Amino acid sequence: MLGRPSLAQLLVAPLWLYLIVRWTHDWVLAPGQNVSARVSLLPLEAVSETARWLDRAGESGLLAAVSTWAAGGVEFLAFGLASLPQLAAGAWLTILLTVSAILLGFVLAVPLAVVRVYGNRPLRWLSLSITETLRGTPLLAQLFVLYYGLSLTRYLGAIPGIGWGLIPGTAVFVAVVGFTINSAAYQAEYIRSALQGLDGGQLTAARAVGLSKLAGIRHVVLPQGLRFAIPGWSNELVYLIKYSSLASFITVGDLFFRARSIGSDSYRYLEIYAVAGVFYVLLVLSASMLMERVETRTAIPGLGTTGDR
């Protein structure tokens, strides 16, 4: 990150700076405020004034046309700035959902993949059925089953503390469960294919030295296999950032939910989704940059990224 910043870094830095400032304000400096009531910290009035002035500027002809057009642009900026507080609140949940799902999903995916490659017949069959069911049905349907069908919220609501202060409400937990198990299935596939691409001689050599199969998998197979799974895994992370928007359909107030609600209030759907779109792009860009960093840091000299010999 030192030296000349790349274009990606220049684009992404403002997003995170803004989010951190906004979140600090909302949770630490002025906590307890309802999301819809939050007001932008940025000089909104000044921007709106500029827009109005531009609109009126110029009598007629080309200059007037240009300034009116510019006014439209500045007014869009004002609208975007005004909606930022809500979007920032939504972005928090989007990020929370994504990070929880990818990490918890990973914890489930590794045993699923290992069992699938190294387990006995019944275990392999079990792992296969689980992953195929989860990958074969729509994510939204899975979320609906959890939220509306099984009414998980009822059970989760019994847990003390949920919904209090900064702890998100039950819907968010249901969403995390849904995304976790779904992502686990996809991640298991990436890991499985990475493990299968590994040279069989690695485990054989480990066993020949006296390691048990499990120890061999833990010390020799997984460290290599997981590295080979990184490209697929980054893919999953990027997808998850976008699929997290499905949580809005089970009442989670994520980025998409906020965008939709601002849209339905103002009828300015195109504009608000454009702004939300910028958020998503910057989040995806951040994720890609992070994964690139991970890939370089975990690279082994002499070992490629695909496991081919």
Next chain:
Amino acid sequence: MTGDGRGRAEMLRFENVSNSYGSEEVLDDVSLALAPQDVEVVIGPSGSGKSTLLRCVNRLTDIDAGEMRLDGQKLSGLDENELRRRVGMVFQQFNLFAHRTALGNVTLGPRVVRGLSREAARELGHEHLRRVGLADQADAYPGELSGGQQQRVGIARALAMGPELMLFDEPTSALDPELIGEVLSVMRELAGAGMTMLCATHEMGFAREVATSVTFLEEGRIVERGPPAQLFESPREERTREFLSRLDDPTAVDRGPGR
């Protein structure tokens, strides 16, 4: 003659060992015995079962008939992992742990299996790397080493577990010619230091100089077995003679009897 197993402690014994892969018989009624410090070289055409023979010793492959003993104990009665601590193996394709340095490769077994502390394992690792002439490559990754260096790390890795018996499965077959020598000299030194070794190899020079006994294996059966001088100079069996002559003149076309 070595390996007669009478009145001397035996390191390894095969007794009527057979092994099949599906319907195909890979080993057929193999019997042989090694005394401690013996160097047994197994030669034969590819597909003759040399690798399988070796893999039966450390139970990477299971036998279908017969009995095997290590130092008098039945192999079937030993715990697999326990057995593999006592028998080291060196592979044709090296099979080094690609994600670990040379030192890391050598120390993994002692750390995980024998529970050595980090420091003790490192010291042991350095010692064994020194022994194979790679003291300065401790921090290199397999991807950065030449074939000969990788194989020597493989040997060090096997030795670090303190085995009683070393198995060499065509250790130089995947090496460029100019790298073979460095591996063979490590093996020669090992034999000189008194390690019991069972080697499948095509390196006849090594067999002539280092082996205490040479076995010719063809289609899973021992065709002939004897001291290298006898087997190479005056083989008893016709098939042995044929195989050896093919090695001497590899491009000769078989023109049938009377050539």
